[in-house]
Amino acid sequence: MTTALLERLQSVFGAAADPGQAAPMRAYMRDRFAFLGITSVPRRALTRDVLRDAPRPTEAELAATARACWGLAEREYQYFACDCLVKHARLLTPASMPLLHDLITTKSWWDTVDALASNVVGPIVRAFPAERATMDAWTAPGTDLWLVRTAILHQLKYRDQTDRNRLFDYCEAWAGERDFFIRKGIGWALREYAKTDPAGVRSFVDTHPGLSPLSVREALKNLG
Structure with missing residues (x-):
């Protein structure tokens, strides 16, 4: 994952954070993870926005994206990584x-x-x-x-x-x-x-x- 893409991801997701949603989302996951408060439908729309015009990734780039997202605190970033891996599973x-x-x-x-x-x-x-x-x-x-x-x-x-x-x-x-x-x-x-x-x-x-x-x-x- 390039630095620019990671910065774009954090900027787009961060701007959409909803503390009012974050608390019940965290509670639903038994307080195991922090959340930004972005539910699944808007999150997927934001994911498309983040990836718009991004070139097709290589397998190594997908791995770098996943590891970078796993290193971030909020759970929505791990969901982003999963969505990327699912989308490009054939690679x-x-x-x-x-x-x-x-x-x-x-x-x-x-x-x-x-x-x-x-x-x-x-x-x-x-x-x-x-x-x-x-x-x-x-x-x-x-x-x-x-x-x-x-x-x-x-x-x-x-x-x-x-x-x-x-x-x-x-x-x-x-x-x-x-x-x-x-x-x-x-x-x-x-x-x-x-x-x-x-x-x-x-x-x-x-x-x-x-x-x-x-x-x-x-x-x-x-x-x-």
């Missing part, structure tokens, strides 16, 4: 996986992690199947739970291209985890895959009594 290669590892494990919460999981990590793994090994590593015992959630969710948009065995293996391996976001993530991933293979998901749930009630409820939500 990314396995060289970006260490960056994504860092973004997922730093200033971690569901808002940025979920944006990156299916919209950035997912496309990279689909384009470069060897990165399935990285997803396997991210679901190994003792791994940061946000990496686990990312790996479980990365196939959300794969539909009939979903690696069913890998999805089920991840869900089985982490079925006993007590963390809410892992249990919810398992249910969400299974619910999305159920749109493609409802019988497969129902069979998986029926044969895995160790799944949490939350995971089961989410997985079967649209199956009746």
